[in-house]
Structures are given as structure tokens and as C-alpha cells.
Amino acid sequence: xxxxxxxxxxxxxxxxxxxxxxxxxxxxxxxxxxxxxxxxxxxxxxxxxxxxxxxxxxxxxxxxxxxxxxxxxxxxxxxxxxxxxxxxxxxxxxxxxxxxxxxxxxxxxxxxxxxxxxxxxxxxxxxxxxxxxxxxxxxxxxxxxxxxxxxxxxxxxxxxxxxxxxxxxxxxxxxxxxxxxxxxxxxxxxxxxxxxxxxxxxxxxxxxxxxxxxxxxxxxxxxxxxxxxxxxxxxxxxxxxxxxxxxxxxxxxxxxxx
Amino acid sequence: xxxxxxxxxxxxxxxxxxxxxxxxxxxxxxxxxxxxxxxxxxxxxxxxxxxxxxxxxxxxxxxxxxxxxxxxxxxxxxxxxxxxxxxxxxxxxxxxxxxxxxxxxxxxxxxxxxxxxxxxxxxxxxxxxxxxxxxxxxxxxxxxxxxxxxxxxxxxxxxxxxxxxxxxxxxxxxxxxxxxxxxxxxxxxxxxxxxxxxxxxxxxxxxxxxxxxxxxxxxxxxxxxxxxxxxxxxxxxxxxxxxxxxxxxxxxxxxxxxxxxxxxxxxxxxxxxxxxxxxxxxxxxxxxxxxxxxxxxxxxxxxxxxx
Numbered sequence: 001x002x003x004x005x006x007x008x009x010x011x012x013x014x015x016x017x018x019x020x021x022x023x024x025x026x027x028x029x030x031x032x033x034x035x036x037x038x039x040x041x042x043x044x045x046x047x048x049x050x051x052x053x054x055x056x057x058x059x060x061x062x063x064x065x066x067x068x069x070x071x072x073x074x075x076x077x078x079x080x081x082x083x084x085x086x087x088x089x090x091x092x093x094x095x096x097x098x099x100x101x102x103x104x105x106x107x108x109x110x111x112x113x114x115x116x117x118x119x120x121x122x123x124x125x126x127x128x129x130x131x132x133x134x135x136x137x138x139x140x141x142x143x144x145x146x147x148x149x150x151x152x153x154x155x156x157x158x159x160x161x162x163x164x165x166x167x168x169x170x171x172x173x174x175x176x177x178x179x180x181x182x183x184x185x186x187x188x189x190x191x192x193x194x195x196x197x198x199x200x201x202x203x204x205x206x207x208x209x210x211x212x213x214x215x216x217x218x219x220x221x222x223x224x225x226x227x228x229x230x231x232x233x234x235x236x237x238x239x240x241x242x243x244x245x246x247x248x249x250x251x252x253x254x255x256x257x258x
Numbered sequence: 259x260x261x262x263x264x265x266x267x268x269x270x271x272x273x274x275x276x277x278x279x280x281x282x283x284x285x286x287x288x289x290x291x292x293x294x295x296x297x298x299x300x301x302x303x304x305x306x307x308x309x310x311x312x313x314x315x316x317x318x319x320x321x322x323x324x325x326x327x328x329x330x331x332x333x334x335x336x337x338x339x340x341x342x343x344x345x346x347x348x349x350x351x352x353x354x355x356x357x358x359x360x361x362x363x364x365x366x367x368x369x370x371x372x373x374x375x376x377x378x379x380x381x382x383x384x385x386x387x388x389x390x391x392x393x394x395x396x397x398x399x400x401x402x403x404x405x406x407x408x409x410x411x412x413x414x415x416x417x418x419x420x421x422x423x424x425x426x427x428x429x430x431x432x433x434x435x436x437x438x439x440x441x442x443x444x445x446x447x448x449x450x451x452x453x454x455x456x457x458x459x460x461x462x463x464x465x466x467x468x469x470x471x472x473x474x475x476x477x478x479x480x481x482x483x484x485x486x487x488x489x490x491x492x493x494x495x496x497x498x499x500x501x502x503x504x505x506x507x508x509x510x511x512x513x514x515x516x517x518x519x520x521x522x523x524x525x526x527x528x529x530x531x532x533x534x535x536x537x538x539x540x541x542x543x544x545x546x547x548x549x550x551x552x553x554x555x556x557x558x559x560x561x562x563x564x565x
Binding site for chain 1: 259260261262264265267268269317318320321322323324325327328329366367369370374482486487489490491492493494495497499501502504505508509512513515516549550552553555556557558559560561562563
């Protein structure tokens with residue numbers, strides 16, 4: 001009897017700890033594989049999602065918010081700062097950003113600040129100012145304060161290149177429970193795996209989350225050339241040199257005047 | 259029409275790049291130079307990273323100098339023993355240059371060194387050529403003989419040991435300055451992505467007194483071999499040669515060079531030199547401007563690697 005009561009108590013505790021999940025997210029990405037071909041100039045992906053009741057008869061709420069975070073393959077990037085030395089502009093200082101997303105998009109249906117409070121945004125890394133960007137500072141690896149000049153300029157440069165973005169109108173609700181997310185990939189997008197993490201909010205609280213993934217790959221000729229250059233540098237170089245000599249020779253034959 | 263460059267990792271307009279190849283080819287054919295000092299800055303200007311630009315331009319110069327070398331070879335205007343002597347040192351210079359290039363890139367100072375070297379080299383050489391050109395032009399106005407060579411004037415170069423006879427050029431000089439020039443051209447070419455023709459030709463004329471008949475042909479052979487080996491070395495060590503970019507440039511360059519050579523033949527040598535001097539000087543000033551004026555963006559990002 002006592003054992004039964006203990007089990008009941010544990011179950012009650014467990015029930016109280018896990019949030020009451022009244023909804024779930026169903027996601028569908030327009031494509032899971034983006035091929036970078038010779039005519040690649042960027043791509044616009046579309047993610048459709050619906051908010052479904054978890055149990056058949058569970059009620060749905062009225063005001064949902066969606067924040068989708070797309071993270072591209074991680075890379076180590078060096079950010080350099082120029083300053084005037086003896087009258088000319090020179091790189092004087094550099095910081096390495098370790099394993100940071102090469103592509104990062106935070107898309108939502110309205111500004112993150114309106115969706116939830118600052119504490120939740122910080123904890124869930126919602127938005128460019130909240131995401132963890134690890135830097136190597138001396139011997140340490142750490143993220144800095146959001147207004148650190150290297151961090152701010154790093155994000156600004158990535159934004160200008162179209163590789164980082166924060167779009168407060170990137171998510172459109174088609175009906176109160178069906179939404180569409182537009183994910184733009186720039187022309188120089190990095191190849192590799194991308195994850196799309198979608199979080200559902202209601203009344204400022206995280207209700208549920210779900211994720212999906214996509215892959216950006218070089219295909220055909222581009223892939224072949226790239227791999228050859230990286231893995232067989234010497235042979236690649238010899239072939240490039242032969243090509244140069246052939247073109248040069250062809251030029252002298254085609255245009256021979258005598 | 260956009261085409262994606264697999265190593266530079268960005269799409270470019272194929273006609274724009276082809277047009278650049280054509281234009282630089284025209285200029286290189288007209289003046290008998292490789293044109294790398296124009297091509298590299300142009301590529302950097304359209305957004306290709308300086309490292310990829312330098313490495314890819316080497317193969318473009320290899321192609322255009324091969325066309326030129328074949329043409330001069332047919333006219334028997336190549337001093338092969340002089341070219342070989344220059345090359346022996348040139349290859350060593352190229353290897354040293356590729357090594358320095360790799361090292362500078364690691365310490366974030368490649369862009370600065372490329373910038374500074376362009377400013378120093380181009381403004382100096384440009385100013386010297388303009389000076390020569392203007393004086394020749396003035397002499398021509400006055401009706402004097404338009405010669406640039408001062409026969410009989412001996413410099414310290416002629417007192418050096420290890421003398422060697424170069425039959426086709428009809429000169430008898432020490433191999434030490436020949437090696438020195440060869441090393442320098444190979445070194446500069448690999449670091450800056452320039453064939454060095456615009457430096458080599460005046461050096462051969464002023465220091466070694468190589469006659470005009472063989473100077474350009476010999477310089478072309480030298481450029482051809484240093485740039486071909488620089489292509490292979492850059493590809494093997496830095497993996498930065500973009501073959502697609504290089505191919506578009508080469509085809510444009512080889513075609514442009516033919517028309518350039520045709521135009522060049524109808525102009526007086528002194529006037530050509532003055533024009534080339536002005537061009538070289540202007541490119542140098544453009545680089546100086548970039549170093550001195552505060553850039554719009556003080557920060558820049560360089561990819562270290564994916565992990």
C-alpha cells in the first residue's frame with residue numbers, strides 16, 4: 001500500500017514537472033537538398049508548418065508566435081581590425097570566432113522582444129544578440145558581452161554579406177494555426193548541413209519546439225573541381241598549368257598570321 | 259550570365275570576367291607584358307579574395323605569355339641561354355615567394371604587403387617610364403635621334419666576375435646580376451601575382467644591355483616558366499587556384515592579346531612606353547589611395563576553416 005502511494009507520488013511529481021503539452025508542430029520543408037551548380041545565385045526555401053493539438057480533443061489557443069532559427073555549418077572565422085599605423089591602414093588586431101554558424105537566420109512573425117521576455121530570449125538564444133558566438137581570447141574560449149566591438153562588427157559584416165539575418169516578418173501565419181517561413185540562402189552560402197529549429201510560443205511562454213534539417217551540396221563539376229583542388233593539389237596544379245599552356249598554344253595557332 | 263566559381267566560392271558574371279580578360283589581354287599584347295599587375299587588382303575589385311586572385315592570375319599569365327613566347331620564338335627573338343640562366347634563379351625565387359605568401363596569409367598581413375608592394379613598385383616604375391617617355395617625346399619633337407640606349411656606358415654590373423657570353427643577345431656579362439634579377443622576378447611574381455614583365459624588360463635593358471630585338475621574347479619565356487611553376491606551387495600548397503576563373507580569363511586574354519599586339523605594332527616604341535608608364539603609375543596611385551584613406555569598413559573576416 002505504501003509502495004503504491006510512493007509510485008503515485010512519483011507519477012504526480014513527473015506530471016507536474018513536464019509541461020502540459022497541448023500542441024505539437026508539424027513541419028515540412030520545400031526541399032531538403034540544395035544543389036550548388038554552376039548557375040547557383042542563391043536560393044529561397046520555404047518551410048510550412050501547422051500547429052496541431054497534441055491530444056485529439058485538446059483545445060488550441062488563439063495567439064501563437066513562431067521563432068525559427070536556421071543554423072548553417074559551423075566554421076572558425078577570423079575577424080580583423082584595421083587601424084592607422086604610420087599613416088597607412090593596417091590590420092592590427094584579430095580575434096578568432098570558434099565554431100560559429102557560417103549561416104544564421106532568426107525568423108519570426110514579430111520582433112522577438114515582443115514575443116517573449118528578455119530572460120527567455122537569452123536562455124533560448126533567440127536572436128543575433130543572444131546567440132552564443134565563442135571567441136578565442138588569449139588562452140580562453142568564451143562568448144563576450146553583446147556590445148563587444150569584435151562581436152558587433154562580426155555580426156554586421158555577416159549581415160551585410162547576407163549570411164546572418166534577423167527577420168521579424170520572416171514567418172507568415174496563413175491561418176491562425178498554419179504558417180510559412182521564408183529562408184533565403186545567399187549565393188556564397190556554405191556547403192554542409194543546416195538545421196532549422198522552430199519554437200512555438202503562446203503568451204510569452206515556450207509551448208513546444210521541433211526541428212528539421214537541410215543540406216547544401218556542391219554537385220557535379222563544381223564539387224569535382226573543389227575536391228580535386230583540396231585533395232590532390234599537386235595534380236590539380238599540373239592540370240591547371242597544362243590547361244594554361246594549351247590555351248596559350250591554341251591562341252598562337254588560331255591567330256597565326258604568317 | 260552568372261557562373262559559380264568553385265574555389266573563390268562566389269558567382270560572377272561570366273561576360274564581365276571574360277571582358278576583363280579581353281581588356282587586360284589587349285593591353286598586354288600592346289605593350290608586350292603579362293598584365294598581371296592589372297588583372298589581380300581587377301579581380302580583387304570584383305570581390306574575389308586577394309589570395310585566390312593572386313593564385314589564379316598566375317595561370318592566366320602562363321597562358322598569355324605562352325602565346326607570346328611562341329610568336330617570338332618563331333621570329334628567333336628569344337635568347338634561350340639567357341632565359342635559362344634567369345630561370346635557374348627564378349624558380350628558387352618563386353618557391354621563396356610562395357612560402358612568404360603562405361606565411362603572410364597566416365599572420366593577416368598578406369593584403370597589406372600586396373598593397374604596399376604594388377604602391378612602391380608601380381609608382382616607382384611608372385614614374386621612371388613616364389620620365390623616359392616624356393624625354394624621348396621631347397627629343398622627337400626637337401628632331402633628335404630617339405635612342406634610349408647609351409652604348410659604351412659601363413656600370414658596376416660590368417665589373418662582376420663569372421662572365422658569360424649570350425650569343426643571340428650579343429652581350430658578355432656576369433651571371434651574378436642575371437641570377438639576382440631572375441630571383442627577384444620569380445619572388446615578386448609569386449607574392450604579388452604578377453608576371454613581372456614590366457619590371458624584367460627595363461631591368462634587362464638597363465642593367466644587362468640586352469638589345470630590344472631579344473628582350474621581350476626572352477622576358478616572355480622567363481615569365482612563362484615562372485608563372486607555370488607558380489600555378490603548380492600555389493595549387494599544391496595553398497589550394498587557391500580557381501581553374502574556372504582562370505579558364506575564362508585565359509580565353510579572353512589570349513584573344514585580346516592578338517588585337518593588342520596589332521595596335522601596338524602601329525605605335526612608336528617611345529610613345530608606347532610613355533602610355534604604359536602612365537598606366538602603371540595610375541594603378542600604383544590607386545593602391546596608395548586605398549592604403550592612406552580611411553576604409554569604410556575597419557573590420558574584415560577571413561575564413562580559417564570548417565570544423
